[in-house]
Amino acid sequence: MSAMPYVNLHPVDPAAAQGAQKEVLDFALKQVGFIPNMYANMANAPAVLSTYLHGYGLFRSESGLKPAEQEVVFLAISQVNGCNYCMAAHSMIADRMSGVPHEVLQAIRTKQPIPDAKLNALHATSREMVQTHGQPSPATVRAFLEAGYQERDLLYIVLAIAVKTLSNYSNHAFATQVDERFAAYKVD
Secondary structure, eight states: OOOOOOOOOOOOTTOOOHHHHHHHHHHHHHHHHHOOOOHHTTTTTTHHHHHHHHHHHHHHHEEEEEHHHHHHHHHHHHTTTOHHHHHHHHHHHHHSSSSSOHHHHHHHTTTTSSHHHHHHHHHHHHHHHHTSSOOOHHHHHHHHHHHHOOHHHHHHHHHHHHOOOOOOOHHHHHHHOOOGGGGGGGGO
16 A cells, blocks of 8 residues: 655654644653654644544553553554554564564564464454454454453554554655664565
């Protein structure tokens, strides 16, 4: 899937940002330590970046999912949505920070069966939630619950989908370039 960038959309230069753009970029800088290209683009509509950062933070802190599980969810959503930027970023986070086993990350990236039953159920549910617009089959939900997840976890997948929709769609609109720190994890 190729992105069709809109001609008039350009990243916000953090050094020149003012008002709400500056506030949200300063907040992002404090959280992440740098301004990813995606954030500079999203800052064109400060409410979009602010909503993304808020929802992302809540998913990370309140979902109850382990960091590796969170990455599996983000990767599944981004893959279905065809967001190569988020695939690269979350692959790097999965590999270097969140403890996703190498063979699980490779299976996700190459669209192969995941060799961990619980993570496979989480990935399948997350993918199907996006593909069916939030209407997974009873069999998928049953497999998800039998893998050890709870019904409330489905709502946190909904939160992750909302957050990733903001980032995935923004990246499509801007044809966001993968940041250098994620470049080793680019996907085709």
